[in-house]
Amino acid sequence: MESLAPVMKLVVLLAFHLNVTQQRNVLLVQNIIRKRRAQRAFLRHMARLSMLPLPPPIARKVWMKVRDKDWWERVVLLEYTDVEWTENFRMRRQTFMKLCALMQRYMAPSDVSVRTPVPLTMRVAIVLYKLGSGADYNFISNQFGVHKSTVKKFVYMFCRAMVQGPMEQLIRIPDETQAQEISRGFEEQHHMPQIMGVIDRIHIPILAPSDVLQDFINEKNWASYVLQAVVDNTFWSISCETPGGSRDEEVLLRSDLFQRAELLPKVALDVRLQVVGGPSYPLLDWLLKGYANATAEEESFNIYLNSLRDTVEKTFHMLKSRWRVLLKRSDFHFSFSPTAIATCCALHNFCQREGEHVSDSWMSYAKDLDAFFPQPWACFFCHFFVIFGVILCIFVTLILE
Template identity: 35%
Template sequence: MRAALTVEKRVAIALWKFATRDCYRSVGNQFGVDKSTGGTAVIQVAKAITNLLLARVATLGNVQVIVDGFAAMGFPNCGEAIDGTHIPILAPDHLANQYVNRKRYFLMVLQALVDHKGRFIDINVGWPGKVHDARLFRNSGLFEQLQEGTYFPDQKITVGDVELPIVILGDPAYPLLPWLMKPYTGSLDSSKERLNYRLSKCRMVVECVFGRLKARWRCLLTRLDLSTTNIPIVIAACCVLLNICESKGEKFVVGWEVEANCLASDFEQPDTRAIRRAQVGALRIREALKTSFMTGQATV
């Protein structure tokens, strides 16, 4: 019988697959193995990365360092930013209509929380494309921890006449909650525009990290030729690898992202679907932040 592939060769095959848009046949030809052997190696490596490294690499670090980082960017007492991105896939064998988005391609959603440096802190992947971002978030264990106040330390600051807990920042697709701030929509005056600017400036880190993720691991730019069971594993492995690259200071060429954006033009991300739900306490907090940004009283 043929000797088993070495660990080094399996890792090399997986990294090549992650970093290119090559099909399995092309990957196999590159390394002198057949299509099925290459596919098996990719999934073995992806499972090993997610099982052994995900909980160690994508985790909440020093909260105060993160809060200080976002404060330097303009938003006080912020712990993370949240957003989602759509990963194109081949048409699934079952319930394919649940995976089609408004841009008419099949996809899975990757939702992530990132820190001020653009590192993944928490990821949620595997939901079909028709699921709204807010529903995906509400059905996560992370939402329960944030709602119960057990995820972040009980660290509040006073803004105007309200207490501001450590918050996360989201786009209009998310509900407005005391611990989740999102921008104003509709008719905006100068004070609302200023809050939106500060919030968007900090929330931009999560959009940037999605760009860097797909620029480094270009298998996410095209329809992943995997089963719906294995796709979340590969996406999660790519997120782990991005964190490792960023923490090790691996070279990133700006041109990669420009090229990746061109390659991704066939799979345009859909516009955010805004929701209106908001808690009264959250409205008071956002109003206090808006006033403090206008008067210069917010600690940033």
């Protein structure tokens, strides 16, 4: 019996192995049957679907929404006078057509188009209406009968084209002949010789990104870009890409004027015409500023010199009065804002060259609205008096107690 024990164990192991193998084969067969049943059920379902009619395609309600262009096509083009053109588009009809000719190569509609293209005159009018009124895209789209995305597309197209093309002719450093003429004009009006321009800067409100907001916050605690410009009665050098939180000297160092100062015209071989700046500017061989701690004679010189700065203040005020989009925080992307600011400066020069005037009502409106965004240099005194008043109130309260 003991000799049969190994044989019995072997038989038991074989029986167990056969049982396990049989169960595994049964499971495999069941899985195959289950899959085949599922496949047959799927085929039967598809066969039933193939016998059903296909659902009708979803028809579009409209190919393009019908919009009312009556204001532009009938009222503006047929009935508007020059006064009304100036009020809405900041220039007369004749000047407007010259601007359209200037932008022809940049904004003319394509010859091949699925839909009827927006004509060039309407494209330029949309942009001028946006820059002149500062209205939002929805309002302008309803006014002209186009979609708001179309308004935005034309504004961005116009401004980028202006900066890349015509602005080089509209804003540039004067040559020697032009500089001499500007100098004679300043001397006749302000009795200061060898002056070819006045430099200053203002802050233009923008919608700044949250991740770098601190870089754009100026001394008044609102986000802005710094527009630095040299003017006579027009702009001949601008810089508008520096965030509002930058220091004064940084704005000047980053400007194109500073980089190209050696190209400024001269009246003689080593006598350079001067640009007049405020107290915050450094004294350079081409940049003139008033005396600090002045004597009586030096103070007299400062008075004459400061009278020149009225020119740049008036020019900035005219710029913002004509193009109201600069008066308040616009809906432009912050990276596009310098392009829009430069475009407004170029259009200002274009209007001045064509003899377009700035309405007194525009100036009054800009003066009232500018009170909400006072320039940082003027706000120092406001902050000083507020802080002084708070300290005085605390001091009086302590004494009375």
